[in-house]
Amino acid sequence: MQAITVQRTAAPKEKPDFSRLGFGQYFTDHMFLLHYTEGTGWHTPRIVPYGPLSLDPASMVLHYGQETFEGLKAYRADDGRTLLFRPLENIRRMNRSNRRLQIAEIDETLYLEAIKALVRADIDWVPTHPDTSLYIRPFIIATDPYLGVRASHTYQFLIILSPVGAYYPEGIDPVSILIETEDVRAVKGGTGEAKTGGNYAATIRAQVRAKEKGYTQVLWLDGVHRRYIEEVGTMNVFFSIDGRVVTPPLEGSILPGVTRDSAIRLLTSWGVPVDQRVIAIDELVEAAGAGRLSESFGTGTAAVISPIGSFNYNEQIIPVSGGQIGPLARRLYDELTGIQWGKKADPFGWTVEI
Ligand code: COI
Numbered sequence: 058m059q060a061i062t063v064q065r066t067a068a069p070k071e072k073p074d075f076s077r078l079g080f081g082q083y084f085t086d087h088m089f090l091l092h093y094t095e096g097t098g099w100h101t102p103r104i105v106p107y108g109p110l111s112l113d114p115a116s117m118v119l120h121y122g123q124e125t126f127e128g129l130k131a132y133r134a135d136d137g138r139t140l141l142f143r144p145l146e147n148i149r150r151m152n153r154s155n156r157r158l159q160i161a162e163i164d165e166t167l168y169l170e171a172i173k174a175l176v177r178a179d180i181d182w183v184p185t186h187p188d189t190s191l192y193i194r195p196f197i198i199a200t201d202p203y204l205g206v207r208a209s210h211t212y213q214f215l216i217i218l219s220p221v222g223a224y225y226p227e228g229i230d231p232v233s234i235l236i237e238t239e240d241v242r243a244v245k246g247g248t249g250e251a252k253t254g255g256n257y258a259a260t261i262r263a264q265v266r267a268k269e270k271g272y273t274q275v276l277w278l279d280g281v282h283r284r285y286i287e288e289v290g291t292m293n294v295f296f297s298i299d300g301r302v303v304t305p306p307l308e309g310s311i312l313p314g315v316t317r318d319s320a321i322r323l324l325t326s327w328g329v330p331v332d333q334r335v336i337a338i339d340e341l342v343e344a345a346g347a348g349r350l351s352e353s354f355g356t357g358t359a360a361v362i363s364p365i366g367s368f369n370y371n372e373q374i375i376p377v378s379g380g381q382i383g384p385l386a387r388r389l390y391d392e393l394t395g396i397q398w399g400k401k402a403d404p405f406g407w408t409v410e411i
Contacts, residue, residue, distance in 0.1 A: 123199035134399030231366025241280035249310035292355030352383025
């Protein structure tokens with residue numbers, strides 16, 4: 058493996074108030090950089106002071122969005138250890154996204170070492186307040202200065218770090234969700250299952266409309282029939298109907314979430330049946346009307362476990378668990394965050410110490 062050089066900052070920043078972090082607003086003292094050149098491969102891994110990039114205005118990422126990104130977190134345990142949660146899942150997912158976006162894959166060992174070395178360099182930035190963590194954002198951008206549409210021959214891979222609290226202002230309180238009926242996020246064969254900026258750019262208009270109406274996020278329906286439930290803006294979605302948990306299957310248009318997979322494994326280990334199957338919006342409306350929908354929640358690295366208190370579908374309000382957090386969401390939140398913060402046993406071997 059190539060050695061990672063470290064250039065420490067001469068001017069460390071003042072740290073923010075760790076009890077009032079919000080999400081993704083503060084950045085640490087250092088960042089990781091790696092370059093790719095066709096013929097040479099990925100080279101010159103280094104940690105440098107955090108700062109602006111110098112990019113040619115013709116860089117392909119700025120015009121055609123050839124980029125991928127990831128999101129994972131480092132957690133400070135009470136005993137002083139710093140833990141990553143299932144980092145290889147994110148690393149492998151980025152390489153899958155890279156294949157879809159025609160970007161060169163990165164060696165898993167170097168990638169994991171880069172994350173660890175950067176978090177070590179900024180270890181004082183891992184917050185210790187309850188429900189806070191250090192969000193890790195790796196991303197790759199296409200840097201050829203070229204206006205034709207093709208795969209770039211050069212890329213930059215960066216990792217930046219941000220101490221964070223809850224993603225939603227609601228925290229663990231239930232969020233209200235507007236079911237989007239006009240715009241669509243992705244179709245099978247598109248880039249929906251890749252983690253790439255364009256997927257999120259396409260969602261902003263609906264998100265603005267939802268915010269204007271007082272909703273936290275939108276729920277996406279499939280792009281062909283506008284009928285089958287896909288995912289929420291920044292999380293995968295689960296429903297508890299008739300004592301079984303249902304979540305849409307991974308069939309190409311939704312994000313294969315690491316927290317989604319962790320929730321399925323935890324629920325299954327508790328004996329709760331989980332069905333990964335297609336669920337139509339009319340089935341949800343019907344189940345809610347008949348009192349068979351007992352709870353709903355979203356899962357995501359940023360969103361953790363986020364209970365859903367109500368949906369709006371074509372101006373019809375669908376209340377869920379009386380607007381309260383349901384027992385499965387509560388238990389999942391406690392168990393998952395317990396493992397992540399090193400407070401509970403880790404029977405699946407999910408945490409990786411830095
Ligand atoms: C994450 O949960 O890590 C995400 O990437 C969602 C994000 C777009 C905030």
